[in-house]
Amino acid sequence: MQARQFKPLQIGSVSVDRCVEFEGDFFPPARMFPLSTPEAVDAERSWMEPHFIKPKSDGGRLQAGLFAYVIRTGKHVILVDTCVGNDKPRQFTPAWNMKQTTWLSDLAAMGVPAEAVTHVLCTHLHVDHVGWNTRLENGRWAPTFPNARYIFHKTEYEYWESTRDGVGSDGCFDDSVLPVVEAGKADLVKSDYAIDDTMWLEPSPGHTPGHIFINLKNGGQSALFTGDSFHHPVQVAYPEWSSFACTDKEQSAATRQKTVERLCDTDTYMLGAHFAAPTAGRVRRNGGRWKLEV
């Protein structure tokens, strides 16, 4: 069976696309999810292969992506999470150090020049979710999207303002978050923030203290952007598996458990920040557990 491509979703009159920075092998499960076992991963292969995990004959690795969601409502052009970015010194993940990709011109080729973006939403302020918030201009970090409001959750912002560095940040607060605030382009918002009655936030703490979900509803259809509460669809089956990068592993597990129960057997699309193509899926009961059906 061939892995499927991502097809832009239509939620009522709103389109949801992806601008991809990377897609391919993910961290090995044992590193990403300390509670995982190879047997438990293998038990879920049937619904994950070949898109979310490669068959064992093809290396067997979990698959993931780095991408921004590109949401066009007719009135607004909204990005959700902005990948790793170019030219940024990163010491913890060598593949992310001084990255050079065509992501920004790829976005323009999708019909979205930087000037057209009206909102940038970050589910949280980890290094792989804020990178394209800024770009290098004459030796300084400048907001990439000159006409956008950048929406950061206040709790999340304050946490990283006081923590500054560490594995999850790797310098990104100073080069990809703070320059946006200093340019006067950021709104530090609470959990009840809404762009309009089509898109609104929801608290989903655990992965990070101010992690947010983003709800999208239009024309009787709905989607939930779940950020890194779920790094990989295998966590739909095992909500108890927090990642090594979760700030509060118990709270993160509780958020996932609540989310799979709420989405189970509904028509709402679940859109993780790193789910490999075809990316969009719906949560379905699967024996005593759950699966993401694409």
Ligand SMILES: [Zn+2]
């Ligand atoms: Zn991430």
